[in-house]
Amino acid sequence: MKKTVKKQLLMNKSGDEIQVALVEDGRLAELVIERPDSLRSIGDIYLGRVHKVVEGLKAAFVDIGQKSDGFLHFSDVGTTNEDYRALIEDDEDDENGALEGEDVEKNDDVQAESKPRASEKAPRSATPERKRQSYTQMIAGKLKANDSILVQVIKEPISNKGSRLTSDITIAGRFMVLLPFGGGQIAVSRRVVSRKERSRLKKLVRSILPEGFGAIIRTVAENQEEELLKKDLEKLLVKWQQIEEKLQDAKPPQLIFKEDTIISSVLRDSLNSDVTELVANCPSIYKETLNYILWAAPEMEKNVTLYQGKLPLFEGYGIAKDVESIFSRKVWLKSGGYIIIEHTEAMVVVDVNSGRYAAKKEQEENSLKTNLEAAREVVRQLRLRDIGGIIVVDFIDMLDQKNSKKVFDSMKTELRHDRAKSNILPLSDFGLMQITRERIRPSLMQRMGDQCPACGGSGVVQARYTTINQIERWLRKYALQRKVMFQKLDLYVSPTVAEPLCDEERKTEMKWFLQHMLFVKIKSDESLRSDDFRFYLQKNNKEITSEFSDL
Structure with missing residues (x-):
């Protein structure tokens, strides 16, 4: 007997942003967001x-x-x-x-x-x-x-x-x-x-x-x-x-x-008999929804309501944390395991880990249980984050081929609930599963977030001691090519780099004077990244960094 999934459509307007959430059995399954600076263009x-x-x-x-x-x-x-x-x-x-x-x-x-x-x-x-x-x-x-x-x-x-x-x-x-x-x-x-x-x-x-x-x-x-x-x-x-x-x-x-408004588009594509509740927190969206329902499915008029709760709509329905989790790399599983989701230029990589889960059973059975749970969560995250392109999932290694097939069959079953087209290959000998999922717009993470100015989107920043080494190479090169002795320079670096340079025990400024015959004054600048630095001549405040850079 086919299990009936309780579905709700929650339409939330906050300022100029409209968020439409599809909730399945109390958990956020899909989220569509539209802002004035990122209007949907599919179908235009x-x-x-x-x-x-x-x-x-x-x-x-x-x-x-x-x-x-x-x-x-x-x-x-x-x-x-x-x-x-x-x-x-x-x-x-x-x-x-x-x-x-x-x-x-x-x-x-x-x-x-x-x-x-x-x-x-x-x-x-x-x-x-x-x-x-x-x-x-x-x-x-x-x-x-x-x-x-x-x-x-x-x-x-x-x-x-x-x-x-x-x-x-x-x-x-x-x-x-x-x-x-x-x-x-x-x-x-x-x-x-x-x-x-x-x-x-x-x-x-x-x-x-x-x-x-x-x-x-x-x-x-x-x-x-x-x-x-x-x-x-x-x-x-x-x-x-x-x-x-x-x-x-x-x-x-x-x-x-x-194309139609985001509300009409979502209702057109997601509305079916499984949707038991349609809730809007804005009178204009409520009216638009009601007009659409009266035309398309009059029998569902009773399911449309205007939210009157004191808490924000998503808080009231308990999905606010699910929305926040979109930016998290780590997603916990109920068993105690977890998955890590990494975005790269070419693909999305998902790593499955058993975490603290260690039941009193054989390792093979533990791995199977974690992998099956992870398969369901991976598909949920693909839908929730609207991830497309090539996805590679690294499952926990299993020895029995029958168990690998169970994980593959579970993944196929879960993907049937996804409206986006996808293709899936069985687990390889290395425990890797390859999936391609239709991508018609940037992922939700790309649309809701901005690239980090410090790391440039890589998630890693240069170590401060690497920057210090670069500064010292610059000083050596400048000392060899300078024409005036005992020049006075100002060095601007980020606070994280300035901390070890200004350490009293290191006596960096004195060391540089003895090595290069230069008076260097170290100054902290919060606007600089940890991999950046700037040299200025004190006499006229002229920047000279690029003139003697070998980087």
């Missing part, structure tokens, strides 16, 4: 200008008005032009041409990646290599610098990388995703398992879908009445009409369509 549609086409990368860089050019891979170029349609092969099935795209199976909530791409099809007579070469040449031949092109954001900018773009436009609704250039293609989420219901939904949508449009039918459409689906489609068609009207006078780069 732009009229862009092609900056340059790089055939070697099979991609174009498109100016959409953001800090960095967007990245448009040739495989993400739409197939609306007649020249591109020559590459498309008619795909018919028992439902009169309806397609069941593989990408719809796991995550039908991701817009542009949720539908089958016509651009990935080629005539049966073409070999795969010839197909790729032909397609690349055709796209490269059509895309030119300064061309205008309608594109949609499918991945937000991460670090110094621009947005990932597609010209296969999609508009997501509550029950379906509209494909303006879908050519009559209809796909159904594979989470809808009943063949009878799948057939009903396809026939229903096909009967109301305008000619030339396509659609992906989402999981929440299962068993819904025709009237609700019609209303959803009408709203999507109105949005597309507004896009077409705005395009008539648009000049690139220009934003053409902005």
